[in-house]
Amino acid sequence: MALLEVQDLKTYFRTDDGIVKAVDGVSFNLEKGKTLGIVGESGSGKSVTCLTIMGLNNRRNTITSGRAMFKDHDLIAMSPRRLRDIRGNDIAMIFQDPMTSLNPVHTIGRQLVEAILLHRDVTKAQARARALEMLKAVGIPRAERRIDDYPHQFSGGMRQRVMIAMALVNNPDLLIADEPTTALDVTTQAQILSLMHKLQEEFGSAIIMITHDLGVVAEIADDVVVMYAAEVVEKAPVGRLFERPHMPYTWGLLGSLPRLDATVERLVQIQGQPPSMLNPPRGCRFHPRCPYVMNICKTDDPPLRPVPDEPEHLDACHLDQETKDREAKKLLETMRGAAA
């Protein structure tokens, strides 16, 4: 029994220009205590997928369908009241920009205490003690004094630590991290990632890590979902994805990874722009940008299906297996060659 089972999740937004299909039939599973990486470009629907699971989209202009079974309960069909009890308690979320994700007019202590008191029947003093404990656990120096400081008195990295403390304060089973390191500088990124890793071992939470950085995924994830234009295009255990990537879009992502250990003239980039989700391309949504495009790609949307000899590894691509293996090998060799 998986902790979270997402099945055919669809999130459409009504806008003045028409219906935007932000998430269009996404499915994945997440086991207890495991980490799932969701990778994709900006606008591929990674964040909206998670906001939908949390029920944080604006109800007025959102059409949602599909299921998100969390411990046998469907989060999508749940009443807002019950969902509120789960949010921040069983499922917590941290966001991309720690500079704007904390309320500027309340001390961080008050914001942590609020998170506790919303779900626990404890006194204010007990909640404060717990908040302090969490701040120490995430490595805020002199936490006793800093608990009464306001967000603007913290650096970006420290604020993200506060956000993590606030998310983990009620021991959630699932932590959704929406690009938690994107807004931070590289050294801080590494600190935050190792902190999350450490805390995951300590608290046993499962994590959904949304990112566009395959490096982050390699470091922290057990499984990876690659999203493109509101759909899942490849899904695999992290080792398999890096060893035998199957989808031209994944190749593009891998090829565009900057490397410190290689001299490359220019970074390889995926040509073109992600499509507008008001009017996505027919057939495979990646076909206008795909260097391997065939006629069938323009008419038929490839289903997500398992790779013949790897049941855990799924991809959505019309290319034949031989070509996929050959091109993946070529790509990995160039990357290794560049490194050598």
Place this chain on the structure above:
Amino acid sequence: MIRYLIRRVLWAIVLFFAVTVVSFVLFFIIPADPAKQACGQACTQVDVTRVKKFLGLDKPIYVQYGKFVGRLMPISFTGGPHFKTPSLGNSFFSRQPVNDLVLRAAPVTASLVLGGVILWMLVAVPIGVLSALRPRSLLDRASMTFVLIGISAHPVWIGLIFAYFIGYKWGITPITGYADFINPPPGEPGGPIQWAYHLILPWMTFAILFAALYVRMIRANVLETMNEDYVRTARAKGAPESLVLRKHILRNAMLPIVTMLGMDIGLALGGAVFTESVYSLPGLGRTSIQALANYDTPTVMGVIVFATVAIIVFNLIVDVLYAWIDPRIRLA
């Protein structure tokens, strides 16, 4: 904090001199003769010259200004330094001390402005917040229509319409006039109830423009704050909507409103002139308009000094208040 206050007071003094010098020069260059006006129609040229000398108008402008400032100083040096009551001089026209004129008119204007501020905030905050929570709803559209009317219509026109329909046609309220809150002159209405009864129409007239501006501003601020990341964080924590609104949205959305309120009190004093004229309220606005018509420089200067000090004090209070409610602001 102390250093901040000292700096603010020094600025206030500079501001005070700037305002009074400009006003004084303006009165000096307008082609009118206050002495002739004060003397009356039957005066001969000789009389006017005597009045001019009596009022000190024969002296150069810097001497007149110096005397004006000297009267205002709380310390006198003639006959050894000693404290004295700052004086605004005597009216050219009625010969009454301007201090008395201003002190009699100020409570009327204060009643009008403070009551108006309370009324406009009572109207603007709920309407602004509700229409932000339900954009494009009937309430939102109705309130935006109200905003358009409130901003477009001149207070004098609104005042006359109110006085005609509510006061005259339907007889619900007095058409004009004022009743003292305490110690009314014998034979005249007074007391809190009469006071409020006489001020209902002026308050409404006065509040409409600002209520309209504030509805629009509060609506925009709340709409903007609702999309802030920290509001999403609060929801992600599992906070119910009422708490999100109170603790996270309103607290932040109201910060700029406090600043605006402080600045608008000054503007409101200007707006009070129209309302007082329409409803014949014996406040500072009407006093200064009458004084202007009579070229009564000391009275006009008195009102200007009083208004300047009031605005400076209000702004200082608002700044201190702002630093208190917004932890990001440090007064240094």
